Amino acid sequence: MAFISGLENFVEQDTPLAERTWFKLGGAAEYFAQPPSQDALMSLVTRCREEELPMRILGGGSNVLVRDDGVKGVIASLEADAFLKIEVEGNRVRAAGGAPLAHVISAAVGAGLSGLESLVGIPGSIGGALHTNAAGHAGDIGQWTSRAVVMTRTGEILERAKEDLDFSYRQSSLDELVILEADFELEPTDPKALTKRMQQQWIVKKASQPLAHQAAGCLFKNVQGTSVALLIEQAGLKMATAGGAAMSERDANFVVVRDGGTTKDVIELIEMIQNSVRDRLGVELELQLEIW
Ligand SMILES: Cc1cc2nc3c(=O)[nH]c(=O)nc-3n(C[C@H](O)[C@H](O)[C@H](O)COP(=O)(O)OP(=O)(O)OC[C@H]3O[C@@H](n4cnc5c(N)ncnc54)[C@H](O)[C@@H]3O)c2cc1C
Structure with a gap:
């Protein structure tokens, strides 16, 4: 059976990756997938295991450099609505793995919840931020993470409680194939003061990194x-x-x-x-x- 058979509606072959990364460099993915749902993602993971094809998740592509001759195997991107949800309930923000980190920070700040604003200006997705334990000067994403849901390379869905999570400098125990969702327990703060703090941090961050068009x-x-x-x-x-x-x-x-x-x-x-x-x-x- 051809690898793609039955998955044609969301898997393509020879897809250029350059424009999906911040470096805007490198070759194509042998297979590129945009699963529309968690079930479709699971079918893809199962097929990769059966066919012994390597699979990786591409988030915002801000911490990845693709080689000039491209990447063998499957690159999957969590761009469908199913992977972008953000919910705020009380002090907790729940975000899906594909959600842009910037949108999650905005949702938290808009609800007057403090913590994640220290990560303002870091590009990429929630999955990428958790996998790399993204950090600003005032702390990392791990310190606010209270729960995560992952999909393993065998297609199993597992819940990770706070006590199972281990974050250190640019490292995270969330190294399963897919980070599907995470919860952040944040601190209620005056929204106006919080917005001001975030804007100040954003100005400092912007001034210290390459220009946006580069x-x-x-x-x-x-x-x-x-x-x-x-x-x-x-x-x-x-x-x-x-x-x-x-x-x-x-x-x-x-x-x-x-x-x-x-x-x-x-x-x-x-x-x-x-x-x-x-x-x-x-x-x-x-x-x-x-x-x-
Ligand atoms: C201009 C610029 C500024 C930056 N500033 C900072 C900074 O201040 N602090 C900092 O820590 N980093 C910084 N970075 C690095 C980078 O932005 C972070 O590491 C970011 O969190 C990566 O997220 P991403 O979604 O782009 O991940 P990607 O680059 O797409 O992927 C990175 C890794 O995460 C994995 N991954 C992505 N999504 C998932 C998922 N859903 N499930 C499982 N694994 C996943 C990928 O497989 C890969 O291994 C910066 C980068 C740039 C280009």
Whole structure:
């Protein structure tokens, strides 16, 4: 049986991924799926297991760099309404895995619930934020997460209670195939003061990252509390380039890509920075970005 047989209404072949990522680089997915419902997602997961085809979930594509020759297997995107729901009840916000983080923050702030506003300006989805434990200066998403629902690689749906969840710097125990939903227990606050705080944080964040129109991505994890941007500057690499990829003038931990740049250029720049920081400062830089 062809892999796609029976799934044609939501699975395509050879789908370009570049425009679905912040880097706007890289090749096509062998198969690209936009399941319309949880049942359809489960059929896809089951088929991937039967056919031994690797499957990954693409959120907002803000922490992923796709290789120039594309990605083997199935890339699934949770863009259907079934994966975008956001509900507010009392102090709790419940959000589906595909919901944009920005929409969830707006819903919480609009309801006068404080906590998630510290993540303002971080691109991507709730699933991506939970998988990477996205964090701003004032805390991470994990500290507000009280429950999650996931789908495993065998298609099982499991609920994870707060005590089963473990979050640390850019790491999360939510590493099952799909994060379907999560609950956030937040703190009631005056909505006006909260909105003002969020706007201030947004201005600071915007000023410190590449311009919105630039194809860009964040590269490395900080090293034991030391800002990696500072280490890159100390190693004299603030303006380093490789082909069409260059370190951002605004934040030395971001790469921006010029017209004609490729994933190969970004990978060369990553390796050059890692090697130079190791040679000059004796520090090992670990990638935050995932290369697919
Ligand atoms: C301009 C810019 C600014 C940034 N600023 C910050 C920052 O301040 N703080 C910070 O922590 N990060 C930052 N990042 C990195 C990135 O935005 C975060 O890691 C973000 O949370 C990733 O979410 P995403 O939906 O884009 O995930 P993607 O890049 O699409 O995917 C990242 C990982 O999450 C997995 N994933 C996505 N959705 C799901 C799901 N539903 N279920 C299971 N797994 C899933 C993917 O498979 C992949 O492994 C920044 C990136 C950019 C480009």
